[in-house]
Amino acid sequence: MYGSAYEGRISAVSSPAHRPGVTATEKAPPGMRGVGPTLPYPLKAALTRGRSAAWMLRGRPRRAEGLRILLYHRIADDGDPLAVTPRRFREQMDLLGAQGYRAVDLDEILALLDGDGPLPPRTIGLTFDDGFTDVAENAHPVLARHGFTATVFVTTGVTDGRHPFPWYRDQPPVLDWDDVVALDREGVLRFEAHTVTHPNLLTTDHATAEREIERSREELEEHLGRPVTAFAYPAGLYGDRERRLVAEAGYAAAVTCEPGLNVAQTDRFALRRRQIDSRDTLLDFRAKVAGGHDTPLPFRGHYRRLRYGMGPPPAARESSPA
């Protein structure tokens, strides 16, 4: 558990005065610097529901060896499309616990992928993007109770108040540096890099992309006093250039928003993650954990190319285990 001094800090920054009705814009204007939510929301929920039902009807396929990583943003009750409610999150973690899963941070996933032995069954990675305060308030106690750990990817310029996330009219509070340092030392949450300003890296010039990737690592290392090894592409948008820049900046790994299993051969700079959405039912969650959603939704690649200028991901060219 983290100390009461820390909890005091959290409740101070999340008083109702700091929580005007949160509104996330669904449509990013063209040329917008940052990137927010992806697919139109009701359509995505309907497609997800259909796939979960299909997964259920197919019955249990033979288990493919590999590790899945889940992606969350916020754990909150305010109707933000990027938020899973605290109650639903608790149910999801309780389900993992009841099914004998061990949920671990990215560091442990990397150690397992790099290890000699077979990949353990019922082990799953947990990640939270953007570093919102509600992750410490609402996810941390649940994770601690289960003995789970998770990685939080923070956007350093937002962490220290230099930049807002551009998709919010009223941005929910984010963890500040004191929170990040205290939580990282405590150990349930471990912090890694997610650029300085959360741009669409695909549309930034070379020097800016390089600076966003390098500076976020340096700033995080300055505060944490330890090496920062992992990077998350904002909104999962990346191509060959971004992949190369992340590798050159000295990271050991980077995570995308492309779903699927991670195996020993998976490109460390294109690790797969499956997002858990606010409208996911418990069945959707079970299906995502068990591999019923290991391929992208139909038309997702097309949609992302149109909206963000994202080409076929480098990950698409490697042999897929599932």
Ligand SMILES: [Zn+2]
């Ligand atoms: Zn993000």
